[in-house]
Every structure is written in C-alpha cells, then in structure tokens.
Amino acid sequence: MQKPxxxxxxxTTERFLVRSVTPADASERWCDWSGDPEIMxxxxxxxxxxxKDQLARYIAGFDNDRGYLIGVxxxxxxxxxxxxxxxxxxxxxxxxxxxxxxDKHYWGKGVVNEVxxxxxxxxxxxxxxxxxxxxxxxxxxxxxxxxxxxxxxLEGVMHGQCKSIVDGSRLDQYHFGLQRDEWxxxxxxxx
Amino acid sequence: xxxxxxxxxxxxxxxxxxxxALPADAxxxxxxxxxxxxxxxxxxxxxxxxxxxxDAAEAxxxxxxxxxxxxxxxxx
Numbered sequence: 001m002q003k004p005x006x007x008x009x010x011x012t013t014e015r016f017l018v019r020s021v022t023p024a025d026a027s028e029r030w031c032d033w034s035g036d037p038e039i040m041x042x043x044x045x046x047x048x049x050x051x052k053d054q055l056a057r058y059i060a061g062f063d064n065d066r067g068y069l070i071g072v073x074x075x076x077x078x079x080x081x082x083x084x085x086x087x088x089x090x091x092x093x094x095x096x097x098x099x100x101x102x103d104k105h106y107w108g109k110g111v112v113n114e115v116x117x118x119x120x121x122x123x124x125x126x127x128x129x130x131x132x133x134x135x136x137x138x139x140x141x142x143x144x145x146x147x148x149x150x151x152x153x154l155e156g157v158m159h160g161q162c163k164s165i166v167d168g169s170r171l172d173q174y175h176f177g178l179q180r181d182e183w184x185x186x187x188x189x190x191x
Numbered sequence: 192x193x194x195x196x197x198x199x200x201x202x203x204x205x206x207x208x209x210x211x212a213l214p215a216d217a218x219x220x221x222x223x224x225x226x227x228x229x230x231x232x233x234x235x236x237x238x239x240x241x242x243x244x245x246d247a248a249e250a251x252x253x254x255x256x257x258x259x260x261x262x263x264x265x266x267x
Contacts, residue, residue, distance in 0.1 A: 107227070110226065144251065159247070174251065
C-alpha cells in the first residue's frame with residue numbers, strides 16, 4: 001500500500017531551485033555520485049554505485065512528511081547538483097539535516113548554506129519544526145565549517161560514535177543544533 | 192621561524208593569498224577566501240605540520256589565525 005504523501009518542498013533561492021524529488025529524477029548522474037568515494041567517503045558511506053531503478057525505489061521511500069529528499073538544481077540550466085535528506089520527528093518537532101553536493105564544481109561555492117537557509121525558513125516557519133540538528137563526522141571539515149558559518153551551535157562531541165567503513169576505527173561526530181528562535185534572531189541580525 | 196609566522200604562512204598558502212596581505216585578525220567570516228574547502232585545506236595542512244591528526248576538540252576550535260598559532264605553539 002502506498003504511503004500517504006505530504007506536501008512537497010518547492011523553493012527558490014538566489015541561485016537554485018530546491019524541490020522534493022520524485023522517482024523520475026533518478027539519473028545516471030545521480031547514480032554516479034553514489035559510487036564515488038570522494039563524495040560518499042566524508043559521510044562514511046560505502047561508495048557503491050546504485051542503478052537507476054534502485055535509486056528510483058530509494059526516492060519513492062520519502063513521503064514529504066516524515067522524510068524528505070530534496071534536490072538542488074541550478075536556476076540557469078536546471079542541472080541537478082545535490083540533495084538534502086531531512087528526517088522529521090513530529091512528536092519532538094525536530095528535523096535532522098543531511099546533505100550531499102554531488103557536483104564537485106559546486107564544492108566551496110556556498111551552495112550548502114544558501115540552500116539550507118531556505119530550508120530552515122521552510123521547516124521552521126511552515127512545517128512546525130522547532131529545532132534542527134545535524135551530526136557531521138568530525139573529519140568532514142567542509143561540513144563542519146558550514147554549520148559554524150551558518151550559526152549552528154555545537155552541542156557536543158560524540159566520541160567514537162561510529163565505525164569507519166574504511167578501516168574499522170572509531171570516528172568522532174559533532175552534534176550541531178539550531179532552534180527556531182535562534183535562527184530568527186540570527187536572521188534578523190544578518191538581514 | 193616563529194609560531195605566528197608559521198601560522199601566517201600556513202594560512203596564506205591554504206587561502207592562496209600573500210602572507211603579507213593577511214590581516215592579523217584573519218578569521219572565518221571575515222575573509223571571503225576562507226570557505227569550506229579552504230577550511231579543509233587549513234586543517235589538513237596543520238595536521239601535516241604537527242605530524243598527527245587534530246582531535247575533535249582542537250579541530251572545532253580553529254576559527255582564526257590566532258587559533259592556528261595556538262595549536263602550533265602547543266603541538267608544533
């Protein structure tokens with residue numbers, strides 16, 4: 001039985017279109033990202049190339065209610081360059097943010113915080129979320145930079161939280177959090 | 192070479208800037224060149240310099256030229 005679907009995300013930022021993806025968005029380009037260790041390694045996810053069918057089934061598992069898979073597309077060419085995965089907990093009004101920028105031409109170009117700012121507005125203002133959090137690996141330096149640059153609060157270091165897929169060593173993760181009121185205050189200061 | 196000079200050289204190289212052009216109060220948010228990828232280059236260069244990985248508490252604290260110099264003074 002098909003799961004009930006929530007409201008898809010559909011946003012525009014200065015440079016990007018940000019919308020919930022559908023199985024029709026599965027592409028060879030996206031499949032390539034899943035098999036690229038340079039892209040998947042910082043997430044401690046094994047690089048195994050998915051087929052388009054596998055990817056389409058994966059996408060179909062997101063309901064735009066509890067789980068969101070949100071594509072980032074260039075405005076100019078509608079080129080897909082990455083995605084956010086946001087998991088919500090309605091009881092606690094929290095949202096767990098994860099992301100991948102698959103197109104390496106866009107690394108270091110401020111994509112993450114431009115898009116995440118729009119998503120924070122959406123989830124805080126229109127989807128009932130009161131707190132966002134993210135848990136990057138401590139060694140994922142670019143991701144950590146982005147959380148700090150955007151004003152997320154470091155809430156803790158989780159020592160040896162997960163096991164490296166490369167060598168089995170224990171890896172540290174940070175826990176970053178951002179509450180709705182903090183975000184609004186921060187936006188007021190920066191806008 | 193003093194710790195502060197080494198820190199300045201390390202940061203300048205990671206940011207592809209002239210060391211003399213770096214302000215003494217260089218930090219995240221104040222320099223356009225200090226983006227997410229540059230941040231990774233800085234931390235990796237620092238680890239190479241001290242010969243071991245930064246621990247999570249050290250890595251998270253690095254936000255400025257002064258912070259880099261502090262790590263070098265402590266572990267360099």
